[in-house]
Amino acid sequence: MTKGRIERRLAVIMATDIVGSSRLMEADEGRTLEAIKRLHACIFCPIIDAHGGRIAKLMEDGALVAFNSAIDAVECAISLQKELAHDQKELPSDERIVLRIGINLADVVIEGDDLLGDGVNVAARLEASAEPGGICIADVVHRQLGGKCRTAFFDGGEILLKNIAKPAHVWRWKKAPVAAPSASFVPARTSIAVLPFENLCSSPDQSFFSDGITEDIIGGLARFRSLSVIAANSSFRFRGKNTPLREIGRKLGVTYLVEGSIRRSGERIRITAQLIEGASGTHLWSEHYDRDVTDIFAVQDDVRMIVSTLIGHIESADLRQVMRKPTTSLAAYEFYLRGLVHMRGYGADDNRQAREMFLAAVERDPQFALARAHLALATIALNGYANAPSPILDEALALARQAVALDEGESGCQRLLALIHVNRREFELAERHYRRAHQLNPNDTNTLVQMGGLLARRGKLQEAMEWIDEGYRLNPFPPWYSAALGNALYILGRYEDAAAALKELPNPGPFTCARLVACYAQAGNTNATETAKAQLLQICPDFSTEDFIRRGLLLERPEQLELFRQGLLKAGLPA
Template structure:
């Protein structure tokens, strides 16, 4: 026996194999071998190591890996498949390197550096049963996963495996990429890892607090299902390492890294966080938070939510910039989706039409892309004037928004878009219900908070409305302009006219409905000069403006007295009835 060492223990075995290896090498042996070597060194080996796996042996086009944890093995397999899919998405379909992965949990014999036993053979057979680019796991592995992990797999029932006498109950990964022109499903999530925050306090026992901050940020980011967040077990393996940040990011296979520190001094706590783009090493954002230690866990919750919300906004902005640098003809579904976001948030005359086209392109390339469906519904009504869209357009948008929710009921963004469509259909009670669902799914999404506040203000629930809006602004200190429109509307209903005008002035390229609101604000606050200046702008863009038409078309308010409040302001300014 090699080295005289024999060990028997329970282990998780992962077997990988390249699909169609013989065909690929026959077509172009040099390119295939070079690609395999690159993928092994840049994705497979570092990804396995980062998840706590040990490569037992390389077998031509396959790999045998052992893990101590089923959770780590499955997390590793999913991250490898997603990274490989993204790496190969630009390759012609016939030239793509696709890998099958099988995972088993069994008693094995470790003989020297080798791994032996029936459990190893089962892992190899499970690998052969996986779909190209997919993962097949034994039921014993599936039972070790948490609820979220189990939900990522479909029941494959009991199957017969070659040379295995007993049937094996198997599960298949649900997000295996399809072989075709679009592999965007596996690449549709921006990848990010949060490194353990450094404890800079004098007391070593304060590490529990810095670790708690880190884990809460990971959990908060994971609620945004458009992000692929590395598990804590992987990112914490880099604790204390002083490797180059690019190297750590490469090993974890992520686009962005978050790191930070926690320092406690007397009765104060300072928490610092920063967001780093791995490829360039650029620091995209950094911030520090100073708090009194009145309630250490309340501080942890508060700061975590602020960091998470700001990080998501910064990541989204960086992704948008990257997508807009690429020529449209080369874009996959996710990048069309990002371009759509840029246009739907724009204020140029053609932005809504462009947004519609971008989201439609995303849906065409990936019919299962839930968020693309959700935003397509919004773009459809935006192009037709939101609440002024014809009833058939509002009906079509509602059907698309409902489909988005059916594709991913746990995506808070889909629930939020459905609420928006219902709001413009004047279904206020349903809209509020879905906003609350969106909040329960993701309390860190500042957009949901502000939009919910806007709805509550329009329903006359003013005190609660301002709580939601203020919390949204607090969580997102760099808000998009539409936040100001929502705030301005709520402040006007509250009778805080000067503050409402200040908020509405934040909007670029204001249209007639925004200008009408500004006129009403200035009239109610007796600012005669501003009334005349803004009224002139309004009548220039809308010469046939009438107060009653604005009340009917431009306001979505549940209470008559609030509509009267706007009517009073417009008539006081001397605008036509």
Template sequence: MAKDRVKRRLAAIMATDIVGYSRLIEIDEMDTLGSIKRLQASIFRPTISTHGGQIMKLMGDGALVMFNSAVDAVNCGVSLQNDITLDQRQISPDRRMIFRIGINLADVVVEGNDLFGDGVNIAARLEALAQPGGICISDTVQRQLAGKSGLAFEDGGEVSLKNIARPVRVWHWMDSPTVGPASLPITDRPSIAVLPFEDLNGRPDETFFSDGITEDIITGLARFRSLSVIAANSSFNFRGKPTSLKEIGRQLGVAFIVEGSIRRVDQRIRVTAQLIEAATGSHLWAERFDRSLTDVFAVQDEVAKMIVSTLVGRIEEVKFQQSLRKPTVSLAAYEYYLRGVAHLRGYADDDNQQACHMLEAAVERDPRFALAYAYLALSRVALHGYADAPAEVLDDAFAIARKAVALDGQESVCHRLLALVCVFRREFDIAERHFRRAYQLNPNDANGLVQMGGLLARRGRLDEGLEWINEGMRLNPFPPSWYEAALANVLYLLERYDEAALALSELPNPGPYTHARLAACYAQAHRLSEAHSEVALVLRERPNFSTADFLKRVVVLECPDHRELLRQGLLKAGLPE
């Protein structure tokens, strides 16, 4: 048989793939394969044919398709996604077929019924970058669409693709305006809608409570200026309508949805809440709150505050993890900011250095990004040992944090981080003023409550400080580990040494100064063998450690009596004077 002649030509290449194919096969292999064959026959082949495409290769979970026109390829991709979405609506979410599509325009080699070349590889890499149910195209394709398509693609910047020498600028499309109402753009900030909580008792006269909870959550979330929160009149519009969460997310242009329910039995009430990623339907967090109904409005306020604080923590964690999975090539200012904060919360040896680099990149790309400046100030201090940082570093951080407040005086986090820098500068009055301003702007910020409590403890107001810390820990049931450090400090000063030691032992990757504090706790609690073990760890890492130097450079306590109490514990443990 004669060999097919090798041909080279310019073509638009589409690569498709099924999201979670291996999981679907594991659940039910025969059903999955049958569904793929049905979709290929009923949607893929006729749609591709209608748009002038040629299927070059069919694989178990995807296809490689060639078009003469980039416009035809994109229109076909949109039609495929719309048709598949409609087809899968009646299927259980865990069994749905969801596709990713990548499209590139390039010179390719056609050999029989197969395609070769970098252009094909790029299409496959673009498919992997597409959102579930979305399309990712190269810049060469986007340029072909100018003036020929009403579709809106979002600029994804330049990305490095595996085994491709040069970065490729990519564009993203998600959901079509032809299916239902037009979708709103998802903002750079995490966007969220709170659906009206369902009253499971079905009493029309008691919807005031479920609606009150919902509106309180919306109001509380709106205080976090890092979030984009849909107003109640928009989210309440979906009450009682059989609309999928993905469709609600598309219509409202949000990445996250909160839904919940309320059930009342006698004088007990149960509130459930869950956080869902709109595009995938994935449940990110769920919690149940059981309360006595002694004061209905007090319960409403308490539960709403707890839900708000927890939601913010879960959303931030999701966004931080997403940012770390993205390549660092040409990230926008907001993505650099997310990555910087994620590093700042980490415990790797170079995390503080990486945080500085990322936050510097953020403010370089957006010189008016207040939050990025605020966290840059904190990262500079963290890199140099917090309170142990040289005076010039603290002065520089103070100037940066003040700039953040000047850029956005209504952002509570900017005031909070400026206050924290002031704590390390031993400027306690200024720190307390800005912590209180942060609280006025956002009383739902658990981090602010704990840091305020920490400051009050440093100032000698121990009982008041402990109240603030306990309230912050109550509002945030999944706290970062530094909460334990703040708690340990006030517990030690209250002479509750065993509890202080327990809190310090929760800290990951403790350094020599944490071991020194632990040694003091154990010594004051008369657990001398444990104290001596901690002393050995301190001296192994800091052979020249001295109690006087530690108290002067590192410890931030306003009251002389409290400094003396810590000094006694360190010396009793056996650390050098």
């Protein structure tokens, strides 16, 4: 049975939202609620009434409003932004209430006092793409405007709206306080909230344990400085409330949500975790972990694995989302993410494109430390890594040091500075920065595996394998990890295992092929040796063992260099 009359009609929908409402609530919930209540009474509702709008849904941090006229809706939006800016101008910038507004014209379903339909979703997406203090309107709305209103907007081109398949042609208010995304607007970091894990234990007083697990996961995610992590006192507000996940994601203003449960039965405990896309409520990943409750260290390991796995899935989802967006709408963070895509690629032009993307990110935000650190990496990658000319290696070192100076607490910057030192054969400095990176973020599996690779080069083989094994345990699938593993296994004399690891690498170059030849020769596998040797000489006809030892190996100990030399000469390759 329906709650009220249902009708369908053409309407102009205005969606509004308070920018950073979660941050304002967390800073001072009482003050923020009082300020919003006053603004509703003194500015919001009177201006909407004066322009003939009907509030279909009014929330603490936003509203849906229906108009019969596009001109009325747009004039209302402009008045709201001007009056609000005037009202808030005396407040400190971190206490101001700022709106984003999106306006669409579409056929909607009116159910009671509510507005439903795809047109409403598009209005909400337009609002999300507006600048703080700005207005973003659909092209169909702009066409309905008179001359005065129409000239108040500039053409924002076509953009992709989240979870909307067809690109939307948008127009943006010229007097918005910041520039449009196509120019210099930098999107916020990827944001995530961890909801309190549900206590499924038979005893309700065990909720302290599920809360502890939740806060451990929040703390682990917060170590990744590329993430904005909502504090527990905000996400825990939704405990016990039957609030839809999409609504929670909107209220907290996050890209992703994590939810889960803790079930304890006797001496066994099961932790279940799920990653959810905030805007759509779509489940992206789910896993459960079973442990003996008496083994608290194993439970802590599972928490670390949950954190690392979440990061991997978030990163992949972010990259997929960015690659769907048109290049003209990318800002610094999106250029950075595109750079990561190319940095992990194996195409002939990927290193050049990665450097261009990171350079574009740094140009748009010179304070973006991670982008600058990756620009250092791309610079040496484009020029042969350790074989790059000295000026290139010096340039990369300067960039990496600048990145660390910009954000000393970012583990990724420390890790990439360490990697630059490795390629400069400055192994002691590299180890120092890897250890600093690990102190800052023990969940970063790239640091674990790269540190293992360095320790193997330095002859610390047992410790090297412990670092690499831990990296694989937390993140078992990245293909490039096989390079560090294969190198360490070869030095350990486990030639067949080393070959198996190296064969996991996609698109192997001459140096990887040479390592495979050495592995098979040392293992005594004649057929595999000849096959690998033929492949190597096909891509590198002028191969020489001495050149490989000099240019292809970053090893600190002479006996390790000799071990590779023996393998290559045993295969019959030229000295």
